Amino acid sequence: MKIAVLGLGIIGSRAAENLRLNSDHHVTLWNRTPKGFEGECNDLLKAAGDAEVMALYLKDGPAVREVTTQLFHSLSNKPTLLNHSTVDLATTHWLAEECAKRGWGFLDAPFTGSRDAAAGAKLVYYAAGSSSLLEKMKPLLLETAKEVIPCGDVGRATIIKLVTNLVSACTVQALAEALATATRHGIAPETLTSAIASNACGSPLAALKLPTMASGDFTPHFSLQNMLKDSRYALELAEGLDTPAIRTVSDRMAELCESGLSEQDFSCLASPYLDS
Template sequence: MSHTELEKAPAAVLGLGIIGSRAYGRLRDAGWSVKAWNRTPKGLPGEESSVLAAIEGVRWISIYLKDSPAVRATVEAILPGLKPGMVVLNHSTLDVETTRWIAARCAEVGADFLDVPFTGSKVASEGGQLVYYTSGNPELLEEAEPYLRVTAKDLIPCGEVGAATIVKLATNLISACTVQALSEALAVATANGIAPENFISAVSKNACASVLSGMKLPTMASGDYDTHFSLGNMEKDSRYVRALAAESGLETPAIDAVSARMAALCADGLADLDYSALAKAYQ
């Protein structure tokens, strides 16, 4: 295929959750030839009942699934249909071992693989404002850029396959610990008579302010836990990053404590809420 042909080569989106469904919609709206599949049918236009039917005849195969077991099962299911010339792009946040396993399985049948997890949630995916961390063959990533740019505002090269996964896990460590700190700080301030709006204003002018605090503090104060990125998914990612740290012989007391806190709240039935529901324990 020429570069021009590759820009609009047929694609498939596997996984139609919060992010995948919106990525699929943006691709369709952009005039892409794209099919989709979900483990639980969503009834969307162009959705296939079979994952093999979804990938038939496509160039790009984007995976937006919840966790490593789901991704491994889906990759095993599509292997009979993978052929040279097809490119599997994983956008799910996985453990590094699974990321490298996908690359090896694709190589066995002559297909290519790119490690492309993202940062951004529901609003970002609706507006094509995701940021992809990318790793893999640089030439192939260059070919994939027009496809990825339909759903993303930026692409951040990270290195060889697995590097993007590591970066994604490390950044989620920061987000989880930050939201726990915001939850504790909001609880301490309001329990001692500070109005939530005054505390939010104070944080906004403090060196600790961030895009994340600006997004999460107002909704935490109002008790709005509409899901942009679920507590269950963040808890899962915390386990992956803790395992990565343990393999490197590193102690990670902050994420260890937050991971345990998230696991307890998930067990209490909060897993499907936004991960800012870390604050719900104080309300």
């Protein structure tokens, strides 16, 4: 297939590399800020021009709208657009409508999984849209993922992605508070990590994040600024509901971004406790 991967951040660059391993594909790459990857084009329209599939791994709703508006106004072919970017629900519906006007295929297909999962082709896609198109695209999706979860109509995958990230953000804040409280009373981080692993509150997220939080290693797997963005989209979805947990965590993430931690992993929610 002729595939254009648009957006070469932590996830997009690694997904693109996995697609390039399949010699049957012709893969072109593009990023708003050129990164110098093999196969990368500096011109968006050149990268996407004759693509059968365009896979978006862009930062947010405004970036997706900016890039796809150029594509909608310039391309004469009828590709399939796979939106893997985490965006607001309104942008997902806008994409679906614009694609339908032009006879393009469209899947609402955000992912879960961070840097290492992307490198190992072990992302999980939440996928919503036409069931027939999803079946057609599933083999391609599985070249960068270990699982594709059908979610129904367009928009439902976006919602699931945002509410699951809500849980992750609140969980990491809770882990940061637990770590700070336990170590203040002389409990070793390793003991807490082991105890949580055997507790009902244990999770792969806790197992992944607690050791690096304890050591102050916030090398980005999923950045704080991206989690902040997703928390704000989740708050939009929850408008009219009382959601104190994600609102509080969103405010904390905003403070830390303003303090210069925006590019760090979102586990830097533990950072204020390490500095105290």
